[in-house]
Amino acid sequence: MECKDFKCPPDRTDCCCRRLMYTQPDFAKVESNLESVCRARGVNVIFLPKFHCELNFIEQCWGYVKQLYRMKERSSSEADLERNVLDSLNAVPQSSMQRFFVRSGRFVDAYKKGLDGKQAAWAIKKYRGHHILPESIMQELEQSR
Known part of the structure; x- marks a missing residue:
């Protein structure tokens, strides 16, 4: 049972x-x-809680880099691969990094206010122009159900 x-x-x-x-x-x-x-084998194992990549803006930057890298022409040459990685890393605009940083801050704020992942994503999309979510966000979630 x-x-x-x-x-x-x-x-x-x-x-x-x-x-x-x-x-x-x-x-x-x-x-x-x-x-x-x-x-x-003499190695310590540490189990950490589930990682939320939306809380780390570096992870979002890395996702952007991977997207740029996938748009590059495929090659099996190690020199080409290295150049493509470096070009992709350097191609991420600072404005995008700043946007990712602000977005991560919104997720932190949403989790502090008691929202789960799905609710946080909804609230962040709704309040995209705000740096933090309003204190009344929980009431708004209840009303939207």
């Missing part, structure tokens, strides 16, 4: 068999294969 779509109530540990087993110490503290292999 499992909760619908694996969405267990956050305050329950015994709502379904899956959650019951997942919260048992014998199962929760089991080392993964990755951890075992790395530990055997």
Whole structure:
């Protein structure tokens, strides 16, 4: 027995068999294969939370560079590939970098106000000309449903 779509109530540990087993110490503290292999080789493994690339404007710049690079003529010459990468890196306008920086700030502000990813994307599109979202954004989200 499992909760619908694996969405267990956050305050329950015994709502379904899956959650019951997942919260048992014998199962929760089991080392993964990755951890075992790395530990055997003397390497530490650190698991970090899911990365949100919209919070880092450098990631958005890198996406722009990759888009420019894909428009270049294909080549198998290492010199051509290196030149294409450097040309693409240098072709990102500073104004685009600044726009990406402001956009990242809007996402940070949206997450601070309690919005999830989908809600944040909607709010940022709606308030594109603003540096931060209005304090009433949560009420607006409720009204739009």
